[in-house]
Amino acid sequence: MTDRIEQRINSLNKRLNSEKRFRIYCIGAMSFALAWVLILFLNIFSSGYSAFYRTVIQVDVPFLNLIEDTTQFSEMSSEDINNLSMYSFSKKAIYRLFPDIEEKKDKKMLIRLFSIEFEQEIREFLKSNKSNINETETIYLTASDDVDQVNKGNYPRDLDEDKRRIKDIQLLFFDDLVDRGLVSYEFNLPFLMRGDSREPELAGVGGSIVGSLFTILVVLILSFPIGIFAAIYLEEFAPKNRVTDFIEININNLAAVPSIVFGLLGLGIILNTFGLPRSTPLVGGIVLSLMTLPTIIIATRASLRAVPPSIREGALAVGATKMQAVMHHVVPVAMPGALTGTIIGLAQALGETAPLLLIGMVAFVVDVPQTPLDASASLPVQVYLWSESAERGYVEKTSATIMMLLGFLILMNLAAVLIRRKFETKW
């Protein structure tokens, strides 16, 4: 008998132990999932934050050497200044950093420490300060991408010289400049304002920001009214027949179709049949609207459904028509929910890449687009394009672009949550 009791006690202990283990597995799984959120954000942040500042090198530019009387600059127009020949003048200004070097080869290496646009930067300085130019001015010129990466510590300096792009002598120059305190950081505004470029240090995300903005604008203009109207019809006016069922089935199906299929739709019909211009936010917006519509419709229907019948009945009892009851009373109450759904749908559209790739919004766009009919890229497409490039400078820029994309998404989702909290009435 005691044998049996011992057996029973053992089995109870086994059960209790397996209970404890199970709980640990479950906590482990959840921690795993949470950990990856952290890992993703940390990884992106740590590789991207450095893109928001860039290395600049301090150079004293003797404008006296360009023109004897520097006050003459104030009378020149921008076009005059554009026509000034400044290339060798700019180079000479840079040579002044190391007056002792003589070999042409070394001088060329020195110039290469700076971004390709050094002449343009000096010219721009002149244009913006033309009324107040001293004999010598201190200008902070952008460093080349390689120097920028070396300065930020991302560059493997200890590789053999022939395995890297930056040469030993350039490193000597660089270290010397650092010792002299001429190397510093500056907020990387051009990164945010310019379009793409073949030179990593000049590449900016401004083009894709505007491209994304235009695209989302098109999506908003198209999908918000259509989505709300469709939801109103389906929820308030549609008779319970096969046509309505069929429409509902379609909407639910569309919500589950992979995004790339919408890209194919865009390619097949929108570009070919209607002949709209490729690579534009207009077409991108149309394709993404079709994707976002089901989300908006489903969310709006849910918030319409949540409006208690008493409101409708109250309006009807006063003598309003059904349309008036719906439009004047029900819809305004359901608006916060509809807006929330719309914002969430827009956030999803903002992050979409595959359909845009197919309709050609992968343009290498140097100029920031001015209208939704200009070719452009979007933020996620820019991430894709840059991630294909091997240069190190693009890695940090890609991460920074992702940071901005995530930043926008977080803002939008926060807005949605706030709207829901503030305006949602509990019945």
Add this chain to the structure above:
Amino acid sequence: MKSIKIKADNLNVYYGEKQALFEVSMYMEEKQVTALIGPSGCGKSTFIRCLNRMNDVIDICKVQGKIEIDGNDIYAPDMQVEQLRERVGMVFQKPNPFPKSIFENVAYGPRIHGIAEHKSDLEEIVVTSLKKAALFDEVKDRLSDSGTSLSGGQQQRLCIARAISVNPDIILMDEPCSALDPIATARIEELMGDLKTEYTIIIVTHSMQQAARVSSRTGFFHLGKLVEVDKTEAIFSNPSDQRTQDYITGRFG
């Protein structure tokens, strides 16, 4: 007099800040049916759920006092609640068979407690339990059907069979017939008469007539206090407390 199976001693129960039971002390006899009556919200369900520590499932519930079963304090720190519930079974107000086959419903208890593992042992237990619950004849040909496909009364008897399957000493019944029709109710009351020869039964009921029919002792609860507990005939024909008298005569509740 029969021996004492369960003894509650100065039991106080709190749901968060709110106190639900005030200094309840009573005993329940072995192999007898003890009924707990009282108006809604008087604490009888709370009390019965203390007897198998089902209140542990509710986070904000705090239990103070002692409950002894066969002399052992069931709230002692070394008491394994799984073992307790093997000895104290429960049938709920609304029948809650698992969405499994009838066989699996009854075999669940023996399986997890390791009472039986082989199919043949389980079969024996299932058949015995179903017979004791007066359900076997009705379902013997369809043991693999889902437990939820039975009628309300049958489901409740299935739950009784399930409770019996682990061979408990005590069966707690929390208003077992309130969701059933009169015929099903009558069958269960009849069943209780048979069951009490083997098990100690505590039943919470809304129906005084039911309490009068099935129990040998009855406790009357009111606003969380045990007002009066005595032999059933005494409670119903000659109660000592005015509140009991008022409840029985229908003045309130």
Add this chain to the structure above:
Amino acid sequence: MGFILISLIILIGITSYFLGNLRAKNLRTSNQKNLKSLSHYYGYYVALWAVVPALLILLMITSFKSFFIEQYVLSDFIALGSYTETELSLLFTQIENTAMGIKLFDENTILIDGAVNKLNYINKTSENLTYVTVLGFSGLLVLYSIFNINHKLNSRKIVEKFLLVLYFTCSLVAIMTTVGIIFSLLYETLRFFSQVPITDFLFGLNWSPQRVFVREAGDLDTRDLANAFGAVPLFAGTFLIALIAMCVSVPVGLLTAIYMSEYASPKVRDWAKPIIEILAGIPTVVYGFFAALTVAPLVRDIGQGAGLTVSSESALAAGFVMGIMIIPFISSLSDDVIKSVPQSLREGSYAMGATKRETIVKVLLPAALPGIVGSFLLAVSRAIGETMIVVMAAGLNAKLTANPLDAATTITTQIVVILIGDQEFDSPKTQSAFALGLTLFVVTLALNFIALQVVKKYTERYD
């Protein structure tokens, strides 16, 4: 031109609203009789007449304008009958460029000059014609509708009817989208299968469309086509990566769901659930970047450290990251399903003396199974349709393999690879992408349908 015209139409609309409103008010005061609707409805009535037909006409003109213009400009060439459709398209673009002043031809033939003249002429006249037609129509309708306003006219009914039709049309957009998808996919797919047999596609083991050169559409050597469009490696690759993803997401997602619904305190659940759902909201291009830049090299290094050959575009890396993305699909849905199992079942199990784990594994999970399986199917469907992670982290070479350390390619990757380059629209290469798209569409739809049916059919209803 379009914007100006639309702005003008809107302007007419606004003006006509006021006109209609005014007329209605006048009618009321002059006759002392009440109109059937409030006066602003008459305003809307007139405005609708002004705006809607005009916009519709504008839409029609814009859609078909390019077609008609092309036909007109190339009419001489078409009459010759010796040009194919693609050649005509090319010709038209050349003529457009010539008209803009770009020198394309060494010497313009008479036909080309004639075509350029026609282009210039028609561009000019069509613009004027459009303005006249649209605005004229609009004006006429405004007059018509204003004169139509009388006591018998219940404009509110008309306006509300219009709104109803508008809303209905909007809800049809969903159907039109589906029709559009099916049509565009099917059309190209059928053209594809007219050149490549469907059995080759579904069962062929070799996928290398780059090999196919198209000189003229008729010139295609069928030997080139055979054995270039076998999609089995793609199916296998898609399956392999989806499998790896599920191996990550199912255990993690399910156990997380169990913890959140049964073990965690409400406070923990309140912040843990949204944070995990962030994983589903992160754009997939971010995952792709992370997979390509961080995970794939890590997998390769670890593998090589252990002495295995690991591709730098391993299916393992892509599948793992995809699995992480899919976790919330399983965890959130399963959590909701488990939570919805009635408390009475839990109590029944605890009352029997079961531990929490036993209750979960033996009672709750079986009860929640249909919903959980539904969530698995939806997750698989998502994994199959995923594009960016695989494009950036998985391989482009269609090799048939079951080794997760190898590179594998998927259906979605190939669609992107084929279509992202320069396309010739009549080539089997481009059409194969649509065939792949149709396959994807059908499979994901089927999975979602099955998921829905499973949940509907097997979910127990606890009344």
